[in-house]
Amino acid sequence: MTTATRHARSSTTSPSRDGSADVSRRSRIGDYALTGLRLSIGFEFFWAFLDKLFGFGYATPSARAWINGGSPTKGFLSGVTGGPLKGFFHSLAGTTGMDTLFMAGLLGIGGALLLGVALRPAAAAGSLLLIMMWFASWIPDKLADGVATHSTNPIIDDHIINTFALIVIAALAGRSIGFLGRQWASLPIVRTQPWMR
Numbered sequence: 635m636t637t638a639t640r641h642a643r644s645s646t647t648s649p650s651r652d653g654s655a656d657v658s659r660r661s662r663i664g665d666y667a668l669t670g671l672r673l674s675i676g677f678e679f680f681w682a683f684l685d686k687l688f689g690f691g692y693a694t695p696s697a698r699a700w701i702n703g704g705s706p707t708k709g710f711l712s713g714v715t716g717g718p719l720k721g722f723f724h725s726l727a728g729t730t731g732m733d734t735l736f737m738a739g740l741l742g743i744g745g746a747l748l749l750g751v752a753l754r755p756a757a758a759a760g761s762l763l764l765i766m767m768w769f770a771s772w773i774p775d776k777l778a779d780g781v782a783t784h785s786t787n788p789i790i791d792d793h794i795i796n797t798f799a800l801i802v803i804a805a806l807a808g809r810s811i812g813f814l815g816r817q818w819a820s821l822p823i824v825r826t827q828p829w830m831r
Contacts, residue, residue, distance in 0.1 A: 669750075669811045672803050675796055676747025679760065683740035700737065707732050710770065715779045717772030739763055747803070750815030754831050757804035761797045768793035807831045 685692050686706040689699025698704035708728030714720050726732045739759055746756035771793065772778075773785040785791065803810075808819070808831065824830045 665809050665811055668803065668806055668809055671799055672747050672750065672753070672810065675760070675799055675803070676744050678744070678796075679740050680744030680748055683737060683744055686737065686740070700733070705733050707736050714770050714772070716775040717769055719769050720772075723770050736763075750810045750812040751818035752830060753807040753810060753815075754804045754829050757800040757807075760800045764793045764797045764800070768797075 682693070684690065685694050686704075687700045689696035689702065689704070694704070694706075696702065698709070700706050705728040707726065711723045711727035711732075714723040743756045743760040743763070746752045747760075768791065771791070773783065773791050774788050775783055776785070776788075777783065810819075818824055819831060
């Protein structure tokens with residue numbers, strides 16, 4: 635084999651090697667980005683649970699914390715000022731069942747996303763909660779009871795964006811990074827029931 639032939643062969647095969655390494659690197663970066671997305675949304679839900687439970691003063695003052703007798707849903711749901719489900723949300727505001735369900739949802743969704751387990755059920759529950767909150771916020775209204783809503787877009791807000799992010803997390807649940815996620819995926823029931831992944 636001549637030097638020219640060896641050089642021709644190496645030049646035709648090396649792009650393939652470089653290309654597969656590049657794909658592998660991009661896949662790894664994608665996995666880390668997906669994990670960052672999962673942890674970010676998980677912390678968003680988990681923090682909302684903690685703040686409403688203890689009243690850290692971000693969205694919930696201490697006096698209105700759940701442990702101090704406050705209602706995690708009353709302020710938001712009774713403050714719904716527009717949209718087709720206004721009466722429905724008002725009827726749920728501050729009820730014990732809705733408070734308990736809402737807090738359990740925040741804790742379950744946030745905890746699952748942070749731990750990397752049951753990502754598909756968490757994404758489904760989280761998407762449902764976010765869509766309901768979108769309807770409660772009803773951002774298509776420019777004015778609510780005569781006051782500007784300050785919505786910057788008539789359809790898309792963080793509820794919609796986070797819903798699509800949860801759908802991506804659910805669709806790519808098999809690429810989740812983390813020890814607990816791998817342990818969860820290896821459970822016999824999860825292997826036979828992929829929706830639990």
